[in-house]
Amino acid sequence: MQYLLLIYENEARYDKMSEADLGKVLGDYRAFTESIIQGGQFKAGDALQPTTTATTVRVRDGKIAVTDGPFAETREQLGGYYLVEAKDLDEAVALAARIPSSSVGSIEVRPIQKFE
Numbered sequence: 001m002q003y004l005l006l007i008y009e010n011e012a013r014y015d016k017m018s019e020a021d022l023g024k025v026l027g028d029y030r031a032f033t034e035s036i037i038q039g040g041q042f043k044a045g046d047a048l049q050p051t052t053t054a055t056t057v058r059v060r061d062g063k064i065a066v067t068d069g070p071f072a073e074t075r076e077q078l079g080g081y082y083l084v085e086a087k088d089l090d091e092a093v094a095l096a097a098r099i100p101s102s103s104v105g106s107i108e109v110r111p112i113q114k115f116e
Contacts, residue, residue: 002043002112003084003092008076009105011050028100036084041095045082076105083112 014022036042054070070077079101086092089109096107 001086001088001092003086003089003095004110004112005082005084005092005096005099006078006108006110007080007082007099007101007105008108009079009101010075011077011079013104025100032098032100033082035098036082036095041084041086041091043083043085045080047080048078051077079105 014025017025033042033045051070054068056067056070058065058067082095082099084092084095086095089111092109092111096102096109099107101107
């Protein structure tokens with residue numbers, strides 16, 4: 001079964017990091033990604049640009065409204081994702097717990113719904 005692992009954390013944290021600390025975080029992510037590629041669980045994954053680049057679209061009564069920024073102001077922002085293959089929710093949770101940002105933010109685990 002496929003699961004989407006949504007990575008949430010405070011993106012302002014990165015603005016305050018030294019180059020060495022940022023390098024360590026990026027290295028931790030490379031190591032995690034390589035491990036799930038080698039383990040056969042990796043299907044896709046990417047980091048997202050900051051929320052300052054987001055655009056939100058709503059359609060109400062047939063009218064399109066476009067606004068800058070994310071849908072809601074929160075302390076944690078969606079910063080990236082992994083699409084993984086896991087035998088069950090327990091395995092998906094175990095993978096999510098290994099994502100480096102799980103120690104400073106949160107990882108939402110969502111099963112993919114397949115339509116036939």
